[in-house]
Amino acid sequence: MKVGAIFNDFPRATFVIAGLTYVQLDSIVVPSLRDALEKMGYYEYDPKVCPWGVYVIGKVPPERWARPYKRPGKKVMQYCMTFINGLTIRFVSQDNPDSHRGLSIEGILIDESATISYEFVKRVLIPALRGNVMAPYHGHPWQFGFFDFSSASWTTEGNWIYDTEEKYKKMLEERSKMTKEQLKAIPPEFLFLESTYHDNQKYLPADYGKMLQDTLDPLEFEVEVLNKRLVQIPNAYYHGFSTTRHSYKISYDYRPNDKGVITWSSNDYDRDKPLELSLDFNTDICWLLVCQELGREFRVVNSMYKKPHGTKEQQESNILIQLADWFCETYQSHEKKDVFIYGDPGGNSTSATTSADNLPFFDQFCNKLKSKGFNIFRRELVSYPKHKDKFILVNYLLGESNERAPKIRMNMINNKAFMIALQNTKVKTDKTFKKDKSSEKSARQREYATDGTDAFDYIIWAKYKNLMPREGWQSTGVITISR
Template sequence: MSRIQKTDINAKQAKFLKSRAKRKSFIGGRGSGKSTVMGLQVGSMWQEFPRATWVAAGLTYVQLDSIVVPAIREGLELLGFYEYDPKHQPYGVYVVQSQPPKHWRTPYKKPGKKIYQYCITFINGFTIRLVSQDNKETHRGLSIDGILVDESATISFDFIEKILIPALRGRKDAPYYNHPLHHGFFDFSSASWTIEGNWIYDTEEKYKNMLKLRKEKYESLEAEGVGKGKKWLAENPPEYLYMESTYQDNQHFLPDDYGDRLRDAMDPWKYNVEVLNQRVVKLPNAYYHGFNASLNLYSKTYDYHTDQTGKLKWSSNDYHADRQLEVSLDFNADICWLLVCQEYAKEFRVINSEFKKPTVVSTEQEQSLLQQLGSWFITEYMDHGKKEVLVYGDPNGNKRSASTSKSNLVFFDEFVKILKDNGWKVFRRESKSYPNPQKRYSLVNLMLSGINENAPKVKINQTTNKSFIIALQNTLVKTDKSYSKDKKSESKARMREYATDPTDAFDYILYAKFGHLIGKTRWSNSGVITIRK
């Protein structure tokens, strides 16, 4: 710990690193230094675990490679440990994603040649396996002594529970077997955007209960004799540590106006969650009660393969560039929304979304909201292989508005013209009338729940659709049994993108494509969709 004590870090980072708890959670907003503390954790313990194997886990291998590995490098360098290079840094003590020098010690369970590309290996044999939820190759042959998890709120707890925790084995004859941190599980995360990601807060309650019990034990022993309680605390490490941190805890290392700049640049909702760690809760009268984050959300994923030299490569498999795209529009003078979707096999994916609002920027004022949306789509999917798109959306799209459309064309005509002028083949599928409220309500929840085997599973990219997901989770149903949405947010919301508008675009495309399925369902008085026999 001497190197840590000499390193300039904030108080919460120091507390985390000093703790002897096996289960530690660091929930930190932007600028809190959570990535740095993970690197410092590695730097503070690698010498104490010779030949041990720990895991650094993340949602995707791309995330591990681009965020976690640099954070570990940074933490190690802060402590005076450098990456080995035979020519430039022969004094280095670790190598990244490559086989170590032959004279270095090896871990008790030595990785195969192909696995070293997923490892950080130290001179004393301490090894970190880089394990991602989306790449099963990184899971092979795990037998580990500890777990580090990056952005744990984005990871399925099933992956933690079924893949990582059962691999906590190691050797009983290892010199570190009785080390307080052996078989440790430390996670580092921003606040969760989803209800399912709230498993990261489980440690908090356990930590609070533990503190209460340790305090009672301490006071009881001190009553028997001064010093007994203190001795017991020293001999019995805590089981848990939970802490939350914001940029304010790390202000000493940040520009004075860091918080103000974040507040000015970010939407209030994102600022509250991603900076201040505020938690997202599910509303009891939610319109989209069938929505389940673990079922309906996915992160941008990748296909992994090795090139001719054996080096790992990856490419996005978020959607199919050789198939048609589908879009759905919602029109309003205050905001226009576009959802980009694709149905393939047994999934209906919302792969992207965008909104445009009236602006004071003169260059944007020259374009209507629809022209801005059309331009965004053309740019975003410039490299799409099959330039065919099906257009769905608001029945109101066959009208005109000065702010929404600056031409004499109706909304749909103007949007379609932009796409056609840029080489896209367009098939129009817009709604001619608004769907029956009860059937609409039943269908969208039927689709989200995934209970109809004949319907594709609805999947929403949680990385590219944050505003849409917020709106989806916060749209309320009226309590008058009309099955209609409570639209108050469209007039009262400070940030219009979090109002109900994008959810209407979602409904339109689902109803147009899958409305026929509602004939096979009925609505029970309990509010549960059931299948007719």
């Protein structure tokens, strides 16, 4: 709706809509924009189907349309939304920052700003707010405006979105002391609004809130639906983990193809090196982590889980084979077909879900990958490490105090459920150093329980147990929900 209002008031202006990746902007933001504009009576132009349309996306507009003050080059038109009055919306992604330097814009809109790095906002977007002071809309309260929209942040890095709240509160306090003349002469500068589905209830089913509460895990419901802020939980098992330090977002390369169209591909792992997989097995959920050592980093590139479906027919393809199918389909173009398999020592048993030939879990999974052309090297554990040793090692590596040890990094885009599980996992307080596994019985959304973190422990122990620190090492940390 904001873009529709900008269309009316800012002819020939240039605004930016920023997102984490072009993939996100294209698959989520653009469809939502089309839908919102259609509700306002603004349609996408098509010379045959909709000649009365007022905007185009990703193409050069008709010659008779007005042009923006700052005309984009032909190479970036595929990332532009152009209106009949010359208003141009530039789609800008954080994972390709160098292509956006030198912009001159009238305003910024950010989708899911809690996922965006403030460094990107500060160094790339804010300096571009220089616009056109000679334009007829100069002086409009939205000129040089910064508008961001987001769910509550799942990470401490994303908590910068709440800076506006503090500025808004300070502004209100200052304005409460102003005279009427001062209030009229000095317009407000900040606005911070929070809402939940309650504020939109008249447009939703009467039982919408109950439906979400019955479906979602309590933590997910509180953060995603009720906008509760994730701060810290007591007794965190992975107390050395920090989303700011251990996660990354750059995940795509953008290159022109032979037709000049920009295409994208993942750049956070090496296609010419083997992949390392770690598995955790359970009748209710199976987890797979896709990892790779890249330079001095150990990267969790991707992760996936599968849960059993309700019908017998659906369960005929058991969840372990579904995981194998997902991996083969996702990484079929990976050049190096060598795959190292790590995981649960219990994976050589046969009791999870259904298996027509009753093969051990590792055999089922590996046979599927072999049938798709992958070369398998099995490295699964044959016994479980001691709880204290496992706890110390993983947090020692997360603490990054050993220069010889690799730095653990995780793709934030691909590993949301896994990273939430890491942050939610507690250690028991009985000095046994065991994980509190109660979430595996109580969680409505099993993917946020501790299962996926076990797959992480297995590969960390198998690869780096020789880096165990000497006695005396310690670290502390907690994670909680803001009330």
